[in-house]
Amino acid sequence: AQKITQTQPGMFVQEKEAVTLDCTYDTSDPSYGLFWYKQPSSGEMIFLIYQGSYDQQNATEGRYSLNFQKARKSANLVISASQLGDSAMYFCAMRRGTGGFKTIFGAGTRLFVKA
Amino acid sequence: NAGVTQTPKFQVLKTGQSMTLQCAQDMNHNSMYWYRQDPGMGLRLIYYSASEGTTDKGEVPNGYNVSRLNKREFSLRLESAAPSQTSVYFCASSGGGLPQFFGPGTRLTVL
Numbered sequence: 394a395q396k397i398t399q400t401q402p403g404m405f406v407q408e409k410e411a412v413t414l415d416c417t418y419d420t421s422d423p424s425y426g427l428f429w430y431k432q433p434s435s436g437e438m439i440f441l442i443y444q445g446s447y448d449q450q451n452a453t454e455g456r457y458s459l460n461f462q463k464a465r466k467s468a469n470l471v472i473s474a475s476q477l478g479d480s481a482m483y484f485c486a487m488r489r490g491t492g493g494f495k496t497i498f499g500a501g502t503r504l505f506v507k508a
Numbered sequence: 509n510a511g512v513t514q515t516p517k518f519q520v521l522k523t524g525q526s527m528t529l530q531c532a533q534d535m536n537h538n539s540m541y542w543y544r545q546d547p548g549m550g551l552r553l554i555y556y557s558a559s560e561g562t563t564d565k566g567e568v569p570n571g572y573n574v575s576r577l578n579k580r581e582f583s584l585r586l587e588s589a590a591p592s593q594t595s596v597y598f599c600a601s602s603g604g605g606l607p608q609f610f611g612p613g614t615r616l617t618v619l
Contacts, residue, residue, distance in 0.1 A: 397550075428607055438551075438598060438610035484550055494539060494558050495566060496608065498550035 399499035414470040416485030427468040432482040512611035521589045529584040531599030540582035544595040
């Protein structure tokens with residue numbers, strides 16, 4: 394069965410520092426996709442970054458990068474130069490296969506950025 | 509572009525009442541989804557529609573029905589609401605499987 398685990402219920406980071414949010418996954422499918430979403434206090438879900446299981450390089454999007462370690466089944470999100478606006482819930486998610494539709498989400502990590 | 513829109517934003521029901529949550533997207537996406545979000549549990553897939561004319565069950569379909577009205581619209585119906593269905597409901601859409609874009613959510617309370 395597929396599973397996403399986010400072991401950090403809450404994290405604190407000082408403004409302008411980098412922070413890593415952990416995500417491990419379990420799947421027997423050779424093809425899958427990994428996503429990170431941000432949910433600010435306003436409630437909307439914002440797509441941040443995507444990594445395909447066959448992608449050779451780690452995905453990057455601005456200040457976000459995904460540290461993909463396939464053998465360890467981990468897909469950690471790294472946020473560089475944290476900003477106060479980064480304070481939010483962050484969800485790791487996995488979609489099965491190319492074009493697969495069922496996506497499972499982790500329980501989330503709440504990030505607090507301190508001034 | 510409005511992206512994904514949902515109505516209503518808030519709703520309070522009594523146990524046993526029915527209601528339909530509406531969702532529409534203007535991104536010409538083939539696939540649409542309904543999720544529920546409960547505290548501490550992340551999002552769970554209720555139903556999805558891979559393309560117009562098809563619908564399939566997700567992780568937690570019991571107590572819900574869906575209709576893919578056309579390519580733009582995907583509705584979620586609660587026939588007889590129960591307190592266990594108190595949650596925040598999100599609609600999402602995607603094209604080619606990548607990635608899913610979410611609506612603003614509907615906060616539903618069942619008394």
